[in-house]
Amino acid sequence: MLLTFFCICLPVALVTTRLFYCITDAVPIKDWFSWDGIRSGGLSIIGGILGGAGSVIAVCAVKKVNFFRVGDCIIVGLLIAQAIGRWGNYFNQEVYGAEVTNPALQWFPFAVQIGENGPWHYAFFFYESLFNALLAIGLFLNAWFNDKKPNGVNTACYFMGYGLIRTIMEPLRDPKFILSGGANSAVKIPWSLVFSIILLVAGTGLLVYLLVDNKKKEGKVFGSKNGDPSGITKYLKDTEEEVAYYSKINMMAKKYPENYQEKPKKTKGDEQ
Numbered sequence: 001m002l003l004t005f006f007c008i009c010l011p012v013a014l015v016t017t018r019l020f021y022c023i024t025d026a027v028p029i030k031d032w033f034s035w036d037g038i039r040s041g042g043l044s045i046i047g048g049i050l051g052g053a054g055s056v057i058a059v060c061a062v063k064k065v066n067f068f069r070v071g072d073c074i075i076v077g078l079l080i081a082q083a084i085g086r087w088g089n090y091f092n093q094e095v096y097g098a099e100v101t102n103p104a105l106q107w108f109p110f111a112v113q114i115g116e117n118g119p120w121h122y123a124f125f126f127y128e129s130l131f132n133a134l135l136a137i138g139l140f141l142n143a144w145f146n147d148k149k150p151n152g153v154n155t156a157c158y159f160m161g162y163g164l165i166r167t168i169m170e171p172l173r174d175p176k177f178i179l180s181g182g183a184n185s186a187v188k189i190p191w192s193l194v195f196s197i198i199l200l201v202a203g204t205g206l207l208v209y210l211l212v213d214n215k216k217k218e219g220k221v222f223g224s225k226n227g228d229p230s231g232i233t234k235y236l237k238d239t240e241e242e243v244a245y246y247s248k249i250n251m252m253a254k255k256y257p258e259n260y261q262e263k264p265k266k267t268k269g270d271e272q
Contacts, residue, residue, distance in 0.1 A: 001063075001065070001070075001236045001237070001238045002073065002074075003238075004059065004063070004238055005056060005059055005070065005074065008055060008059055009052050009055040009056050009059065010052075012051050012052065012054075012055040013048040013049075013051045013052035013055065014048070015051065016047045016048060016050060016051025016052070016054075017043045017044055017045060017047045017048035017051070018032065018033065018038070018042065018043055018047070019032070019047055019051075020044040020046055020047020020048075020050065020051075020191075021042040021043055021044040021047060021179065022042060024044070024179040024180070024191035024192070025042065025179045025180075027042060041092070041094075044179060044192060045082060045085070046166070046191075046192050046195045046196065046199075049162075049199070050195070052078075053071075056070060056071065056074070063238070065236050066151055066236075067152075068150075068151040068152025068155055068210070069151040069152075069236065070236070071152060071154070071155030071158075072143065072151060072152065072153070072154040072155055073236075075139060075154055075155055075158040076136050076139050076140045076143065076154075078158070079132050079133070079135055079136035079139070079158065079162070080132075080133070080136050082129075082132045082162075083129045083130075083132035083133040083136065084129075086125045086126070086128050086129035086132070087125070087129060089125035090112065090123075090125055090126070093112070093114050093115065094125075094177065095124060095125050095173065095177050096112055096114065096121035096122060096123060096124050096125065096173070096174055096177070097121055097122030097123075097124045097172050097173055097174060098121065098122055098172070098174065099119050099120065099121055100119075100120040100121060100122060101120075105120075106120040108123065108126075109123050109126040110122070110123060111123055112125075112126070121174065122172070124169055124172065124173055127169065128165060128166075128169055131165045132162070132165070135158070135161045135162065135165070138161075139154050139157060139158065139161075142154060142157070143251070144251065146222070147255055148222055148223035148224070149222055149223075150210050150211065150213070150214040150218075150222070151210075152206065152210045153207065153210055153211075155206070156203050156204075156206040156207035156210060157203065157207065158203070159199045159200070159202055159203025159206065160199075160200055160203030160204050160207065161203075162196075162199060163196050163197065163198070163199030163200030163201075163202075163203055164200050166192065166193070166196035166199070167193065167196045167197055167200055170190060170192050170193040170196055171190070171193060178190050178192070178193075179191045179192050235252075235259060235260070243261055244259060244260045244261060245260060245261055245262070245263040246260040246261065246262055246263065247260075247263075
């Protein structure tokens, strides 16, 4: 199931990552996907989140699976990818904060030097990378130990957490890295900040809705008085014929082995 999402949603997210940057920074349409235009840079993870979430919803609708359950499976890996991806800003020497003039603070990773013998700036890419990694660890631990949470809690916490990180970081960036309609725009709207606030508010609202809805359906905010809370132990099949086999690396198989079959052992004839 995750491979299906990967093959469909990743290409969509890559395109929308580029589109968001080009639209919010007033890049001429001819340069959106031209070779020279792409080589000159310009991606925004906010666009990738929007496109990725939209394509996941579409696939879930076709496959008739719970979007929140799928989201909970995806977001930890997504945060790790975002944490790693921010190091591209280090190698490209971009997306940094204000200049650091105090020599005592001119050390990495607190600050980063731009160019050979150039000025030092706050290393915002590192801060965001660190916060993304910490959020990924927190959500993984929540997924592992809080096995009675309703589907979608981690997805909501991702939108809340990442929205909060970007809401704090965006205004503090060097102005040239703030997407606000391009140099010729009469009205400067910090679009990444706007959408970061939207993610934060939407995630908070979604979390409240999920917990209230679980209380109504299951009789408890977390868990269930009736048995399987929100169907969290149900195996997500890619096809009706797919069999849920037990695996030592499958988190849900370890916690609910009764829902999984033992995988048949291969015989010599099978291998041939």
